Amino acid sequence: MQRYKILWADDEIDLLKPHILFLENKGYHMTPVNSGSDAIEKCESEHFDVVFLDENMPGMSGLETLTKIKGMMPSLPVVMITKSEEEQIMEEAIGAKIADYLIKPLNPSQILLSVKKILDNRRLVTEKTNLNYQQEFRNISMTFQENLDFQEWVEVYKKLIFWELEIDETENKSMSEVLTMQKEEANNRFSKFITESYDSWLNDPDAEKPMLSHQLMKKKVFPAIEKDTSLFFLVIDNLRYDQWKIIEPAISEYYNVEEEDTYYSILPTTTAYARNSIFSGMLPSEMEKKHSDIWVGEDVDEGKNNYEDQFLERQIRRNNLDLSFSYHKIKKASEGRQLVDNINNMMTNDLNVIVYNFVDMLSHARTDTAMIRELAPDESAYRSITKSWIEHSPLLDALKLIAEKGGKVIITTDHGTIRVKKPFKIIGDRNTNTNLRYKQGKNLGYDRGDEIMEVAKPERLFLPKLNVSTSYVFATEDRFFAYPNNYNYYVNYYKDTFQHGGISMEEMIIPIISLNSKYGR
Structure with a gap:
């Protein structure tokens, strides 16, 4: 585990020895000084992970010291410590981008919380987020194994996005691969749901349907x-x-x-x-x-x-x-x-x-x-x-x-839009449209299967027909249509790009x- 270095500047530093020993016992490397000028000198010669500054020091005040330190190292976290609860001092310190603000008398847990919030925040958030997602993983997976209606699919999608954004904020995103796989499985089942339900949404007045x-x-x-x-x-x-x-x-x-x-x-x-x-x-x-x-x-x-x-x-x-x-x-x-x-x-x-x-x-x-x-x-x-x-x-x-x-x-x-990853071979004549996620035409050639949604009767889905034999086919999940001619070039060019036109929760x-x-x- 990394041993963080903390600089503490206070004109009564000897009185703070119990707090300094407490932090040293917790594994932090402490450097005590008793003036603002000493704090600046130390910052010029050594690296610190956080600085504690007493606001009311003789000579150079805490706020003046803060300004000098921030001028040298803008990203160095500084905690302002004061006996005063005067609003103006708080506002000045906050305006100078302090990391935290503590009011004397201090207690050990208050100091430790401030240090952990600044130095260990990412690690603690990562551990908690990963643990919570692992516990929720099974519940989400169990949910989309069932026959869900359109509103339940919305809830599944929102949950997946919630965890995607939470994992995004973690330190090493170690659970992102697991979540990506879970999202892919959800999209697989969602595509089947749309294939089975979409016609009834448009044609059955009694069907349970979403707003379109x-x-x-x-x-x-x-x-x-x-x-x-x-x-x-x-x-x-x-x-x-x-x-x-x-x-x-x-x-x-x-x-x-x-x-x-x-x-x-x-x-x-x-x-x-x-x-x-x-x-x-x-x-x-x-x-x-x-x-x-x-x-x-x-x-x-x-x-x-x-x-x-x-x-x-x-x-x-x-x-x-x-x-x-x-x-x-x-x-x-x-x-x-x-x-x-x-x-x-x-x-x-x-x-x-x-x-x-x-x-x-x-x-x-x-x-x-x-x-x-x-x-x-x-x-x-x-x-x-x-x-x-x-x-x-x-x-x-x-x-x-x-x-x-x-x-x-x-x-x-x-x-x-969805980021497409899997090519699906299709053949069409020169009048076939160019979209990568759906094709419409009269002579479409492809392998039948549940990787796509076929629409032999476009009128059922209220889709225009250019001629009597026009049909539509929609890519599902993260697939995209690719022509056999120049297949490798086409696939390399479009793989991992964001496309729309097909069937996925994202679209x-x-x-x-x-x-x-x-x-x-």
């Missing part, structure tokens, strides 16, 4: 519109539940979470289908039939999500809603800054819809850019980039401004969060 993409605005957004309050409906493309939990603390600075709910994305879990479904309030084949002038099919090269504002307007009209609304799509940082400048004007609308494409750009960039591959080699790094983005994004500035003006916010996405179980401003109206 096309029902989202009618069930969640329109009912949240209130007189004299502007509602902002924010769709962050590709925002998975784990990414929401990562950005939640930044947003919670300005908002209370009124409700954290979920819905299920329709298939395919892509922007062209799922997001258009949100804004139109319809399933894909209904959009194709009733809005043929703005529906863009797979056989057309045009962008598939260029008419979201028109789909939205028509859905509002269809629901006989008398409201003022705006629609904004943000694809780059400069547009995000323009959005911030425009918030004042938007506050006069009943509803403001904002589509923010950053997470989508990040996931695609990871496929195409070597630098992003290096930055996001795994799920943890991918979440970390998302966190860094929100903290430095114009979007957070916009959300802060909306909160200050008393606006309400609903945050969601259209689908998630289909979608967070939807209602926020109320902490500032009030």
